[in-house]
Amino acid sequence: KSVTKRSEHVEITQVKKLKNFINGEWKAPSTEKMTKVYNPADSEILADVPLSSAEDVKAATRAAVSAQKKWALVPAPQRAEVLYKAGLIMKEKKEYLARLLTMENGKVIEEARGEVQEGIDMAFYMAGEGRRLFGQTTPSELKDKFAMSVRAPVGVVGIITPWNFPIAIATWKSFPAIVAGNAVVWKPATETPFMAFELAGILQESGLPEGVLNVVFGSGSNVGEAMIEEDDIRVISFTGSNEVGRHIAGKCGSRLKKVSLEMGGKNGVIVMDDADLSLAVEGILWSAFGTSGQRCTACSRVMVHENVKKELEERLLRETAKLTIGSGLDESIKVGPIINRGGLEKIQQYVDIGKQEGAKLLTGGSVMNQGALEKGCYFAPTIFTDVTPDMRIAREEIFGPVVSLIPVKSFEEAVHINNQVEFGLSSSIFTKDVNRVFAAQRDLDTGIVYVNAGTTGAEIHLPFGGTKGTGNGHRDSGVAALDVFTEWKAVYVDFSGRLQRAQIDVEEG
Ligand code: UN1
Numbered sequence: 001k002s003v004t005k006r007s008e009h010v011e012i013t014q015v016k017k018l019k020n021f022i023n024g025e026w027k028a029p030s031t032e033k034m035t036k037v038y039n040p041a042d043s044e045i046l047a048d049v050p051l052s053s054a055e056d057v058k059a060a061t062r063a064a065v066s067a068q069k070k071w072a073l074v075p076a077p078q079r080a081e082v083l084y085k086a087g088l089i090m091k092e093k094k095e096y097l098a099r100l101l102t103m104e105n106g107k108v109i110e111e112a113r114g115e116v117q118e119g120i121d122m123a124f125y126m127a128g129e130g131r132r133l134f135g136q137t138t139p140s141e142l143k144d145k146f147a148m149s150v151r152a153p154v155g156v157v158g159i160i161t162p163w164n165f166p167i168a169i170a171t172w173k174s175f176p177a178i179v180a181g182n183a184v185v186w187k188p189a190t191e192t193p194f195m196a197f198e199l200a201g202i203l204q205e206s207g208l209p210e211g212v213l214n215v216v217f218g219s220g221s222n223v224g225e226a227m228i229e230e231d232d233i234r235v236i237s238f239t240g241s242n243e244v245g246r247h248i249a250g251k252c253g254s255r256l257k258k259v260s261l262e263m264g265g266k267n268g269v270i271v272m273d274d275a276d277l278s279l280a281v282e283g284i285l286w287s288a289f290g291t292s293g294q295r296c297t298a299c300s301r302v303m304v305h306e307n308v309k310k311e312l313e314e315r316l317l318r319e320t321a322k323l324t325i326g327s328g329l330d331e332s333i334k335v336g337p338i339i340n341r342g343g344l345e346k347i348q349q350y351v352d353i354g355k356q357e358g359a360k361l362l363t364g365g366s367v368m369n370q371g372a373l374e375k376g377c378y379f380a381p382t383i384f385t386d387v388t389p390d391m392r393i394a395r396e397e398i399f400g401p402v403v404s405l406i407p408v409k410s411f412e413e414a415v416h417i418n419n420q421v422e423f424g425l426s427s428s429i430f431t432k433d434v435n436r437v438f439a440a441q442r443d444l445d446t447g448i449v450y451v452n453a454g455t456t457g458a459e460i461h462l463p464f465g466g467t468k469g470t471g472n473g474h475r476d477s478g479v480a481a482l483d484v485f486t487e488w489k490a491v492y493v494d495f496s497g498r499l500q501r502a503q504i505d506v507e508e509g
Contacts, residue, residue, distance in 0.1 A: 082207050109328055
């Protein structure tokens with residue numbers, strides 16, 4: 001398959017040099033430093049993106065602090081209307097956004113459309129939240145006294161988003177923050193700045209007041225660190241690597257700054273001997289090789305019952321051979337490129353480790369750079385079999401199209417292996433046994449469990465996140481996201497006209 005021709009590209013020439021978005025304006029950063037944005041399909045340079053400094057973070061935070069005071073006083077249903085309008089604009093621009101996303105990130109166009117749709121869904125979902133933002137009313141222990149718990153905005157929130165879902169994850173974090181009355185300082189990944197550029201523009205067009213959303217491009221070590229050090233940023237919501245997440249949590253801990261972390265997985269599929277094998281094969285391929293395995297939710301382990309192992313291997317091989325690899329803008333392509341050369345190298349290293357550890361390579365295992373793929377960053381969909389749970393390829397996150405088959409003798413053994421890893425994001429089981437379905441949803445130690453589907457495909461109105469090394473107990477998406485961006489405030493209203501002391505002036509029953 002040939003790499004997409006230039007003419008099929010979205011016209012993005014109007015922005016070749018990105019700027020920060022502060023207080024409703026595109027502003028040049030305080031430094032001259034820039035880094036390049038590449039199209040991973042063909043290594044074409046798309047733009048320059050700023051490597052901003054702490055000074056730029058300060059300016060963004062100042063704008064956010066002042067905007068937030070006014071924004072919090074806008075009634076929530078009106079705040080929500082901005083998101084509703086943003087949803088409509090995103091819907092209208094869906095194809096354009098998807099193509100631009102494919103260009104900067106590499107994911108195939110069908111998946112890019114899906115990701116933009118995730119953002120649209122989040123806009124409408126959080127717009128609805130503007131008329132809910134439910135608190136609780138409770139009885140008071142005293143007469144003529146009313147008690148309730150309400151959600152209050154935390155103030156200014158910092159969000160740090162990855163390149164693998166540059167628009168969806170940005171909406172998971174910024175939309176609940178905005179509807180709840182916060183202002184946002186956002187550091188998008190420098191690999192994928194166009195989704196940030198577009199989203200900021202769409203929110204502005206939708207009527208979001210200046211300063212409520214601010215975008216500062218740059219590195220973790222400059223912009224990210226500066227966000228942590230700003231006292232006025234009260235929450236950091238981060239999606240990215242485990243190493244960086246732990247660092248952020250450590251630094252925020254001593255500052256009593258709230259942190260919400262989502263840091264990946266080692267997601268397993270269990271295939272029992274009563275499974276519909278064609279369905280299992282489809283589910284495994286979609287979740288292992290979709291987005292070239294560059295999802296936190298990607299399937300990278302399959303615990304397969306020994307009775308069906310051989311057949312599963314054969315079917316997986318047959319179907320993997322049919323996968324087309326190339327530029328994501330070509331509708332016939334199923335597997336797009338890896339984000340960059342660094343990503344390719346890491347994947348290759350893991351494949352080499354797998355071989356050294358004694359895993360059997362069924363297919364793939366190497367970089368693809370022949371013919372039309374020459375200029376891009378492609379890795380062949382890779383399957384290892386006869387993998388044991390102690391091998392590094394069975395325990396560590398690879399973030400590429402590599403899946404390991406681990407033979408098991410029973411359901412219990414499969415669950416045990418599934419739960420043995422450091423991460424706990426997503427898992428799945430293919431079975432027709434209803435008892436196992438219920439046992440699995442209870443026993444699989446992950447934040448997301450699928451039955452008769454692969455490990456990817458979370459919907460935005462459910463909580464997204466995981467146990468153990470995947471995070472720190474918070475959730476993106478769903479109504480749970482509001483817990484990250486709001487403080488519970490207990491409100492007591494005494495209408496008795498006299499001082500009633502709790503615990504003391506309570507009439508005994
Ligand atoms: C991620 O990889 O961080 O469930 C997000 C899924 C997508 C989101 C993935 N809806 O696979």
